Amino acid sequence: MTLEIITDPALKGTTHGFFTRAGGASSGVFKGLNCGYGSSDQHDIVSINRERVAKALNVQPDRLVGVHQIHSADAISVTGPLGTTIKADGLATATPGVALSVLTADCQPVLFADQKAGVIGAAHAGWKGALDGVLEATIKQMETLGAARANIAAVIGPSISQRNYEVGPEFLDQFLQADPTYSRFFAGGSGDRMHFDLPAFGLYRLRQIGVRSATWTRHCTYADPDRFFSYRRSVHKKEADYGRLIAAIRL
Template structure:
């Protein structure tokens, strides 16, 4: 059984690239983690997680590819996956890039913004995880720079972001808003206050703005709000408000 996935039309046009933004459907995990949880760090059975990741990989229809992943720490470090990579290792990083075929790059999220990137000319690919810390630190630019170091043309890169928490669901409060204004003033335009009792933060909007500033070839947004669609996606904030635990959905990109 293949897990359902959402895809970017622009990335789908690149014949050498396979990708997918997965939600919570189509896996074997049960209870709070039903069904396609891809994280071993939330309390799920490791065998279930392995099967869920396998189902997601096979849904790409590129064969049983090895998946490179990282220990995500809400930073802006980028890991370059080279030949001979140890796929059991999870170095601390929040983005991965590679020019190697036959490898899938995987990012886990549960409200944060998953970003998938590809250069159709060179075949270089990238995947990034952007929570608010990664977004204000511009992990997108760091990922694009790492792809450029491998030979990608910035103006050729296609980028898509997947399901994440929307601004209407992401209330951050006055203290957070003041911190953003003081420490990251260049991102303060993405604090929304009109119509809200407390400030909200538009992380996907910030990532979209950064993509425009970088001059990338194409930017697309795929899927819905993780908080407002708990039947489709894992949402850390929704689970917290419900007194439960959230699994993590996986986003994958591979060069065949």
């Protein structure tokens, strides 16, 4: 089976993609293109999957750069291969031939490009990272490399949609404590449960800091098990583990 790669016109001029689970070598609950070494999938199988992604991006496997994601607001600038112990959730580079990547399974994978300046970025933005400022931190790293936020295009890839993201009152309280107007990203659910709109929140934060071109691909990871891995769906199905999707971009 061939890889399925979701691209967006806003990032035209870069080699990029939000990869679905199609075309991978993994099996079982990881069936497809599981690119997460942090899963309990076989290490060599994950390596095969990542090699397929690197080939699709036309880079060597060691130039498919990622970090140890920790749901933080930390972002770094990179020029080449990284060690596996570097902890962050956002990356930026102006180095041609380096593909920046993030792994997700409901959280937002966000790809950035200022094509005028020749600077790209990638961020793993779950609710905590987005609330704490990982999108802003990634853009700041891009700016240190010469990007201008008014020229940056940002695309949010497949993420869990509001319809499938049920949360409790403690979750809501964290957002209201940060800014009472964040109530707009919550809709009523059953009892004291609410539904959080993660992609809308990401788009809002991007636009608030001056990113003029910010879009979401409108794919829900939870709702489409044939195409996407989903942490929350795996929990609801009582599965032992879950695969990780990869999103990547290179100049």
